[in-house]
Amino acid sequence: MQTMIVIDVSIVTVALPSIQRDLDIDQSRLSWVINAYTIGFDGLLLLAGRLGDLIGRKTVFIAGVAAFTGASALSGLAWSQEVLIATRFFQGVGAGLAYAVAIGVVITLFTEPRERGRALGLVGFAQAAGASAGIVLGGVISHAMSWHWVFYVNVPIGIVASALAVRLIPRDRGLGLRAGLDVAGAALATAGLMLGAYAVVAVGPHGWNSPHALVGLASLALLGGFVLRQATARVPLIPLAFLRNRTLAGGNIIHILTTASTVPFTILIALYFQQVAGYSPVDAAFSLMPLAIASALTSLTLYPRLAARFGSRSLLVTGLTAVTCGLLLATRLPTDPLYAVDILPAITLVGAGSGIVMPAVIATSMTVPDLRDAGLASGVAATSGTVGDTAGIVTLTTAAAAHTATLLSGGSQPVPALNDGFRLAFGIAAALAALAAAMASLVLRRHAPLSTSVPR
Known part of the structure; x- marks a missing residue:
């Protein structure tokens, strides 16, 4: 479910041209197919995380999965732009409910450090590689089938996720609504x-x-x-003492900076492939596969082995340094790139670094003394991540577009102007990743493992 929610945004982005043609959506309203989902998703994260602590994380998770699955089916059936935008909002609400408590469920299920490291490695993989997988799936589905299937594909997955959640996630009673409603x-x-x-x-x-x-x-x-x-x-709803936890607060700020640099990069590099390098949508999608593979290898193999030994701070600094180096390489991309020489090193470094950073930043953001607050911490961490990627996408794409427009008005050719705009955005992303690495080094304690207490 975690993977599907992350994939959903990028898979729909790739299908937007087909949706626009079929439903005759004005260009000015097309972005609301994405924006409606974003507003519903972002707005519920904090409240959903706290509700998980109060009425039970399993209950909130299953409700979110059900809402997301039903809204996905309705989005696939949409016959007008108004219907699609409305169902996308409710799809975002369901995704927010489930996503906000998912990490809290993992943290409370796995209390032994090595087990928790493996579990968080899987969560980090879902977040770091989901966007890349969505671009690949979006390109393949839109090309081979129709845009309706980018929504329909969620339905069987959601049904299976609901059935497994009912059977496998232990029932947690929660603190009760009187404890913090x-x-x-x-x-x-x-x-x-x-x-x-x-x-x-x-x-x-x-x-x-x-x-x-x-x-x-x-x-x-x-x-x-x-x-x-x-x-x-x-x-x-959120005791202010909760936010005075130095490790938790620092982890969430680092989370914002990290997602603000890595998530926009995945979108912008896919645009670079098509608008500058001249790749087809399908070729561009598959060209991102090394990023997803590198992320999978580091999050599933390296992170669990290194987390208990070195702690989150060392892993964050190392991973963010790799991400920064990859983004700096991207600032040198030419208009006629050689894939193996110009592109592959950059996306591999970003992918490998993200695979270490995402589970480490999640672990840091979930550092709570009492796991009865795991849902709240999960909601705060989810909110910081989505704030980072939403703000990062808007900031970096706006900066790239503005720089390109300036160059075009000065007489530059379209392709070089586009390329310079992308390179500026990659430079801003590198600066954000470097700032996150500096914060991890200066703010976080050398070795601050997660609490292994269990909720009473």
């Missing part, structure tokens, strides 16, 4: 996050001078009200 705080957090997601995705195409930027200010005001509410509520 701050309705006002939940409303402020959810509205603030949804408006924030809307502002980020809307400002990109319209610019910071547009009225959409005012929505961002409203989002900040609501989130500020949420913080004040948590400081005064008798039973807060």
